[in-house]
Amino acid sequence: MKPRILVVDDEPQIQRFLRPALEASDFDVETADTAAMARRMAATRAPALIVLDLGLPDGDGKDVILAVRAFSSVPIIVLSARDQEIEKIAALDAGANDYIEKPFGIGELLARIRVALRHAEPGDAPPGPQHFGRVTLDRQLRLVRVGDDPVHLTPKEYDLLVLLADHAGRVVTHGMALQRLWGPAHAQDTQYLRVLVAQLRAKLSDNAEPRLIENEAGVGYRLVATAS
Template sequence: MMQPRILVVDDEPQIQRFLRPALTAAGFDVETASTVAEAKRLAATRAPALIVLDLGLPDGDGKDVIETVRAFSAVPIIVLSARDQEVEKIAALDLGANDYVEKPFGIGELLARIRVALRQADSAPVTAGKRAFGSIELDIEHRRITVGGEEVHLTPKEFDLFCLLAANADRVVTHRHALTAIWGAAHQDDVQYLRVVVGQLRGKLERDPKAPTHLLSEPGVGYRLVE
């Protein structure tokens, strides 16, 4: 039986060192991120069952992660933060967080809240781990893409970008959003990076890369993946 994957987003190494073995011992597969950009990318590409999220991150506010993730996923989000002001809690919950645990915290309480959130998620409708876009089939869990039943090899950046577009299917993903999520905030204006990888994806996935039917451009804005 596959272990539920938990994404821990916290820039404090001691928190990551404490939570990883504790969550692993409790039967979870653990991934970690320490920035807003990395959290957005992993949330879009690694299909976590739950996210434990700190709000104070070096490249921005964790609430931005909540807002972005809620645009494409109902994955449970538990905020784990030293910010104890009521206004911060309300803002995080209003944006879509499921729960809020203050630091310092007890691992027993956190695990109990995780179990509750996962039970609630299990009782709600879930989206299948596979998505089809014409003859293109994406299997996020196994990091696999096929075209017409034949597996296609993608580079890590190509796969992550396709997953990001798939998570926002039929919605425009802006250049800046994609660049920040895949390459990091330092490259948010390097549109050429994006053009190159989109061109590579079209060459591998589209029947006619010069007249794409799935990976569409929104000139001057971004890209959209249509089903």
């Protein structure tokens, strides 16, 4: 059975553009053009993934995310013309898995969909080592290597790498990382996180472009390499 993708957008041209591209990539496509229809179809049609616009005629897409998250962990990729950092952060904190700005490339969207679906599969976190480019993360041994060389990480550096690996291909917002690593009292201390990311990048030799740890300006960080 083909994975079903629910496209929620009130622009007919976006629906006409996405449907053939997604169907050509072997997805079953259904569409909704209102927030109410999106909530109903998310509950009744069991989509494998939702592509969601934030600007809907009867409500805000962030409210759709919150409503869906009350009953489902289905991956949600926001596709929106809203490019303000605060909008990205709010959508991701509401429960979206990813955020792509319009205009967008269909190749990038398809890649993000594949990543989101891969990480939604049961048993996603393998018991053995994970490989991200030249970096190997072995949780059982609590060991990190770059190539064949072991790397010593501080507990906070290791916890940050594990957090990014758990969300590989998705943005980890500043607030999410700060609360997980330092607690709610430090949810606004982004300088702590900048310093920690810089330290981790240095130890992972992550200095050349494209980087393993990608900065989503004003929003958070993404581990961009695909685990194997």
